Amino acid sequence: MTPGTHSRRRFLKSSAAVGGAGALTAIAGCTGDDGRELTYFSWGAYIDDSWIGPFEEDTGITVNTETYESNADAINQIETSPEGTYDVWTPSAPGADFERAYRNELLDPIEPDNVPGWDEHVFDEMKLDEFWFDDELYAVPMTFGFDGAIYNHDEVGDLGDTISYDLLWDEEYDGELTSRDDAATQVWTAAKYLGQDADEPDDLDAIQEALEDHVDLVNTYWTSSAESIQTFQEGEATLGTSWDGAYHRLVAEDEPVSLAFWEEGTIGWIDSFCIARGSENREEAEEFIDYMISEVPREWFEGPQYIVLSDAVDYTDEELETYQLEMALENTEFPAYNDDDTIQAYDEIWTDVTA
Amino acid sequence: MSGEPSHGRGGVRDRLLEWSDSEVFKGSVSLGPVLALLTVFYAIPVALLLVYSVFAGDAFESPLTLEHFARFADLSAVLSLSWGDLPYIRLLARSLGIAVVVTVISLAISYPITYYLGQHAPDRWKVLLVMLVIIPFWTSYLIRTYAWIPILSSNGFINSALGFLGLPALPLLNNYVGTIVGLVYVFVPFTILPMYASMDGLDSHLIEAARDLGASRWRVFREVIFPLTLPGALAGGLFVFIKCAAAYVTPALLGGTSGRMFAQVIETQFGSAFNWNFGAALSVILVVVVLGSLYVAVRLGVDVKRGRGLGGGGL
Helix, strand or coil: CCHHHHHHHHHHHHHHHHHHHHHHHHHHHHCCCCCCEEEEEEEHHHCCHHHHHHHHHHHCCEEEEEEECCHHHHHHHHHHCCCCCCCEECCECCCHHHHHHHHCCCEECECHHHCHHHHHCECHHHCCHHHEECCEECCEEEEEEEEEEEEEHHHHCCCCCEECHHHHHCHHHCCCEEEECCHHHHHHHHHHHHCCCCCCCCCHHHHHHHHHHHHHHEEEEECCHHHHHHHHHCCCCCEEEEEHHHHHHHHHCCCCEEEEEECCCEEEEEEEEEEECCCCCHHHHHHHHHHHHHCCHHHHHHCCCCEECEHHHCCCHHHHHHHCHHHHHHHEECCCCCCHHHHHHHHHHHHHHHC | CCCCCCCHHHHHHHHHHHHHCCHHHHHHHHHHHHHHHHHHHHHHHHHHHHHHHCECCCCCCCCECCHHHHHHCCHHHHHCCCHHHCHHHHHHHHHHHHHHHHHHHHHHHHHHHHHHHHHHCCHHHHHHHHHHHHHHHHCCHHHHHHCCHHHHCCCCHHHHHHHHCCCCCCCCCCCHHHHHHHHHHHHHHHHHHHHHHHHHHCCHHHHHHHHHCCCCHHHHHHHHHHHHHHHHHHHHHHHHHHHHHCCCHHHHHHCCCCCCCHHHHHHHHHCCCCCHHHHHHHHHHHHHHHHHHHHHHHHCCCCHHHHCCCCCCCC
16 A cells, blocks of 8 residues: 555545535534424425424424325325424324324324413314324314305306305306316215215215216316316306315405305315324424414415414404304314225226216 | 566556447446436336236235236226226227327428428528427426416407407317317427428429429329328327327316326326325336337337437426
8 A cells, every 4th residue: 555545545534524524514504503403294385484484583493395285195205205204294184184194104193282382272163082093182273174165156146155066966057167176075075965975975876977967067177276266267167166265365366256165065174283103303393383373373374365273363353254264164074084995986986987 | 568468457457448448338338327317217117117016005015916907997898898887998098099189280280380491491590490399398398288278268368369259269178179289289399300300301302303293282292292201200290199198287287077188097096096006007008008009100110210309208
């Protein structure tokens, strides 16, 4: 070994050490003053600097964000990622997807004592038993919404604030209807229309027939709030099912639309904070959840336009009237969990109907 | 330097130099990155699809099965020609049908454009005109597709113009028309570019000779231009057909209830249906159908190399 080689190797080792230290410093610089961080995985509408920025400033915790397009998308992503990839996520709970997440062990429990906002701010009537499994809390509710009926009152007149699913099968609206492109939602809706138990329908053939009649009248299906909004804005639909947040955004853009509940039953959902399995930042995750429901719920409410289930929003009387919280809670139902065989059966029906 | 074989460090260096000058080394250096890329991003994912498609559940932890392929094509329904009981085949047939229509329309649009570009456009303008064909690629595919919504919708540009003229509105969005218009718009450059190469290389003296001998314009096209540019057209057409058969974004945004295509059902299996095995089987079937089309085309004499250099990404 020559001295030259020796010194070069020593140089490489030193460089690697300095480089490594530099990289660690850089990483530390990216993860807040004390290196605390968490990864928040949610719908795009729930990721906004209006509420994440203040949290980072006040706590020094860096929030890494990643978005998903649907509950199913999130479940698949968490299931196939190494444990600890995500810390906080926001599935719809209670309901089918939340229960699937629990059964597939994608959730870690939340310690209520570490989330004082749970006791202090979350509406008492929204502290549902379904958020608990084996005496452990798995979800803290944040926003509430429902698959209501939206209609263009300039085109179809005033239909009132509660209408029947019959209208989705009414030929008067041929080519003017829209509904959600989702097999479970479609089967649930058709079951309600036919008077069956929507959570355990007993006649799937009748449901398929009803959906075949329905599809002939529908102009288009939507998969996101933005698509639903655009469908009404572009005049492609005058009546249909949509999320209430879409309605509020259409109203904000002066579109002549009204919102109604479905007489036979309206699908409701609560997007709730959950801790992803294997989270290595539990303390930061619980701090984040508490901050969201205690410190910045008004920003949440003014952003995605859904009811935020925290009294820290400090709703005005006008807002309470506009968002009809009490009526919404009375009129909505949370669809039950479907096992894999049921999901496959529903998917077969929906594919057959739309093929 | 003596004629003695070299030993020690000098010998190693010589062998290294010799190896670095070999065809194997040069081939590895030039092909290696591409092979690595194709292996990681193409071969392994396709292999995973194959694996998932033949297991009942988790790969290698559940029984081997062909049930997913059987679900695609229920044999009793196939044998009794019960079209209504074969939704996945119906969807695949619809996708292939839409792909054929889009290919034919793209070729029909491309012929006059490439004929002008290759035979009549002044040389100094050719580059600029070809650039005009490529410019749309500078904008995101998604944005270009979204842009059709305010053009085709009931309140959109075309229907507003028709209304202004006192004509009835046309259903252009959320149906076959929307899907086909969107796909033609996206894919027409992929037929123009290879056809332009054929048209540009076409000897104009052949056209002049045919005209001098009294052939009509139509006959010149039919017997001179068309046969000589056909290889370019077929290569571009084949590429468009393959991409359209697997199209997802355009039918999802513009197709509505009647323009639904096969790739959308595959996406559903990997998403809300939580059935990756069946989704994998459907993907394998689509790959086989597309590769089968390619094989048939090559057997029929299509020179697929003329379409080389065409990209497109996950459209």
